[in-house]
Amino acid sequence: MFTALLLEESGKQTQARLQRLNEHQLTTGDVLVKVDYSTLNYKDALAITGKGKIVRQWPMVPGIDYAGTVLASDHPDYRIGDEVLLTGWGVGEQYWGGLAEKASAKGDWLIPLPPGMSAKRAMAIGTAGFTAMLSLMALEHAGITPGQGPVLVTGATGGVGSVAVLHLIPICTRRRC
Ligand SMILES: NC(=O)c1ccc[n+]([C@@H]2O[C@H](COP(=O)([O-])OP(=O)(O)OC[C@H]3O[C@@H](n4cnc5c(N)ncnc54)[C@H](OP(=O)(O)O)[C@@H]3O)[C@@H](O)[C@H]2O)c1
Incomplete structure (x- = not known):
């Protein structure tokens, strides 16, 4: 289990709640990441408040970027313990994003964290x-x-x-x- 900010559509309103979710609900990609940090972007604020048409699939975990540590991987380029970052690729809009303790990403979207950068x-x-x-x-x-x-x-x-x-x-x- 992990905690995430989950956006749900109710009528035409966006409802944002912290929720406990199951890892089996993370189906996006082939790499499971423990999210250490994410940025709160303007686009995230639009998604969370419902003031902009950002979310393309409901329910949605917002957060268009994140950096963290690989927990599991079926991608040849990534192993458990690797530090990675992700920005863009429709994450937080079409695919569940970084405002969560865990995220699933396609390995091809990830970038290894540059040496010396936390x-x-x-x-x-x-x-x-x-x-x-x-x-x-x-x-x-x-x-x-x-x-x-x-x-x-x-x-x-x-x-x-x-x-x-x-x-x-x-x-x-x-x-x-
Ligand atoms: N943030 C990202 O990650 C990202 C990624 C890709 C592309 N972009 C694009 O990059 C641009 C800037 O994004 P941002 O995140 O920096 O946006 P932002 O934080 O909202 O900043 C927008 C800036 O534009 C100024 N501005 C707004 N309306 C203006 C107007 N009519 N005339 C003159 N200045 C005006 C604002 O000035 P005031 O503070 O005075 O209102 C502010 O300085 C946007 O086009 C965005 O789509 C952003």
Whole structure:
């Protein structure tokens, strides 16, 4: 048994409750993960409050990302005890997500936790931070370099923009990456 935040649809309302669930209800994939950390994303808030059409299957465990430890695996790339992270892939929307003590994932969706990075740190960066990095890489791919002058970050108070301003742009400017 494990505890999860479960969303159920009642009428047109979303009801969110902490519930005890059975591992047999975790049917998504071939890797069972003990979730150590998840990020509370804007999309999760929309799903939990029912204010956005995020959930595509009911009932749903929200949480579009998580980091944790493999408890069981039928996937060739993962063994018990491996530290992994997941972001996206419809998790928390179509497949049960990370706001739970345990989650089932397709091994192909998982990424081994980078050496030296804790699960807590990975989820502090979170999907928003990951998206900020993807945005920066897209700029690099387009040939933008620090020597070309200042960069304007729009939406800088938001999840993606604040990570870009606080962490990525200063680091990349110093390192000239
Ligand atoms: N977070 C993720 O993991 C993720 C992943 C993939 C893609 N995205 C996309 O990345 C974008 C930013 O996401 P986010 O999570 O950072 O969102 P967020 O936390 O809600 O931040 C949105 C930002 O946009 C600003 N903003 C909103 N409406 C605006 C307007 N009409 N004119 C100017 N600024 C406006 C907000 O300013 P105020 O604070 O002043 O309202 C805030 O700074 C979104 O398009 C989202 O779909 C996000």
